Amino acid sequence: MRTSLALAVSAALVAGTALGLAPTAQAADTSIRFVDIAGDGGTVLKANVVTPAGGDSAARYPVIVLPTSWAVPQVEYLAQAQKLADSGYVVVSYNSRGFWQSGGEIETAGPKDIADASKVIDWALANTPSDPDHVGMAGVSYGAGISLLAAANDPRIKAVAALSGWADLIESIYSGRTQHLQAAALLGGAGYLTGRPGPELKQILGDFLSSNLAKEEDMIAWGRKRSAVEQLDRINANGAAIMLGNAWGDTIFPPNQYASFYEKLTGPKRLEFRPGDHATAEATGLLGLPNDTWTSAHRWFDHYLKGADNGIDREQPVRLKPRSDAGYEGYPDWKSLDANRLKFDLGGTQRIWANVDSGANGGVVMLSNLLDQFFQAPPVASIPLLPRAFAGVWQSERYDAPQRVRGTVKVHTTVSSTEESGTLVAYLYDVGPLGLGKLVSNAPYTFHDRTPGQPFGVDLELFSTAYDVPAGHRLALVVDTVDPLYIEHNPTGAQLTFSSPTADPSYVSVPLRAE
Template structure:
């Protein structure tokens, strides 16, 4: 568990970033209060009588004789009710009644943190009830939107409340288990960041406290309980209800989201049968939306407003005629460069190319080789702003602790779009273990820039007996320049994740003739 403690210490950097984000949101309040139609601060009775602190912004021309579309915005995890005031004002200025509220358990709202549990879902409906009774809002035109925690609650609410006709879910999740426990591996930095924010700004319920404790303990005996807890809080579980209710759903996320990886949204998007849109950009958790919260021009919030305008107001703004999948390559930067449109997610990668993982390679566990996924929030922000992802010198990676395979040099640029897939055969000397796979773009001097990564853990395997591993790396869009090559690196320790390698463990990777090992690279044809 030494690496576990190291990872927890590393999250201090991420916690500082989160604090800065929260501070920026707090700074929005004075600007919003200065508007002509003002902001009403209200108490809303949520589920079970819990008092939720909220804000109401109405159109300046509201005179009690007409009704306006309603938008409800639940706050993000750990952020105060001032979070959305600038965007709420902008939406009110275009003809919406906007109600934002602090979710239960945080800041001045009552109750305890339920992590988007049934009380949070019920709260959303109670807020709608309150708005219809106390504002000039139209019961026929109701939407929800939010960032992060607010995004997840909005999706869940739409599955349970038929009155919701449109949703914009920004940097949220559809499958909570997949997000923080993909590959049966605890994403420890992300979870520590969430728990740290909850400790500072809120009050955990007993169920939430137990779920976090079990998560960090890494006890596989509690795995089924953790999965059941997460499924109750995942829109994926209520997919049939969402499709039946018919709300138009826009999903927006960042390629480098270290809290809710983009894969969760892409898989979920394909299963939706309602009007839908998927947008993916460079960045980390909630970073594409930040400047919009400050009131500056922002693609995510602009498209959110267009989405709501079309499906709540009936405006013919063309968003329904655009290609519904909109991607921006990480190589084009977070705020510049153009978008690529696709009819669906499966069309993003027109073809694929395999890199053979030939030969037999043995590595020792328990030591970080120097290949890693970076630091939660910080690394992908740097990639978003200045296109500097985590790097590693591929020739210098110690082969005792890292397995390395490389492609040939590419004569032309390779446009990676989608989900790279690893297939290999592993033989361990212990019954449990963890591996982390990394895909690097390697330049002429051997410096590798991280393209994608993902962890994988196993339990109860027979020592010395080979078993197959199939692992989806986190989805991405990345352009490999001509003259570069790709490298797949596998090691056993990464500060982002809890490792389950017993002391002294060794892993052997092989490529049997009847079942060759490879990594499949999804490519866009030019």
């Protein structure tokens, strides 16, 4: 990767500071200071503290702790910290260990990172006018992951806003048992450029990118230790109010894993999905500009830390913004999106050669879905021109009325391979009258240790989305074997055959918004 989102955000924050979009000195109504905080084992964490100015010297305020994103310096949250302090919060933001000027090595939300979060809370309660009964945590990306894990381990945390983060690290960058190449390379490169990866991270990253399957169980165990879903019982027992926010096109932490985690939470909860890619839904807010995600986060904290009767607890808790000009939609829960499904058959038998990119792909990490967010310009492919030797193609009928896709598209098919291992990538396209397909969603699937020539069933969930298919268009499922986003496992000369047995028909199941 030539650059990274983390570095781009860092540059934007520095530029924003210079332009006055983020505070660099004491603001009119708040006090800002930079401090060193002793984290786990005495490791120095570089931090900044923003407190409400004036008022009763004996007053206590709710406190919000903000761990920084992966590879982003400690100025990341200053604009939001000032807004929060202006409305009566103490805010402590700190650079996660191993990055920039903080000490230690990158632990990737390991035990030391979680212990650091509690140490920062300890420090805030001892050194600021913080109320120990009203503690919150929030963060973007890496900060979101740490916040969720901290909520499982520190019962003092009463509310969390986890934005563009992960609840299941394995399902994020190893979904479908397929390495998400560009996502892992982006994170690894940014980590080496801005921090000090520890030996464990170096080993895991090396094994992951080199497809060292002998170490697969070790990689999975490492990821599970860093996944909030594995500590769900503790999160539910502690009862923190959890707000989750993400983008439909997040190429680092896809939305499916957040939606699944949300459904398993038993305390106060909220789920918000918007157009964009990783952390792009929150980016303008980091520069102090109006931002829907941060507005929701502030309302969340106002209610659950201040007790404000702002109505957020009475709203539909699942809030979705489609990838169009349409406004927000509310739902009582995530599973309600499954109530109305449309199926189309994947009939017949199609055989394709592996190892060749057909031209159908999921785009470029961080770029393609950013273009979709601002210009409604997703990756495209000419469906009639896709080479059938390298891509299986099935199309639905033309729809007389718009089809409002909401949720997770599911694919069921039967596959046989000439080799014991292989990778396939499924794409769902919105196809217009001239055959141009706009990408609706995609997902990879990798298999190993299969008997050559022996058919086996595949059930694949594409990445969740909210997309409006216009009247007169149709849907198309395309399957090929190569995508630059992923590492593929197709031996040279391999062929994949897709069939639809009478006893087990193949199909695509599309969740539609009920009108």
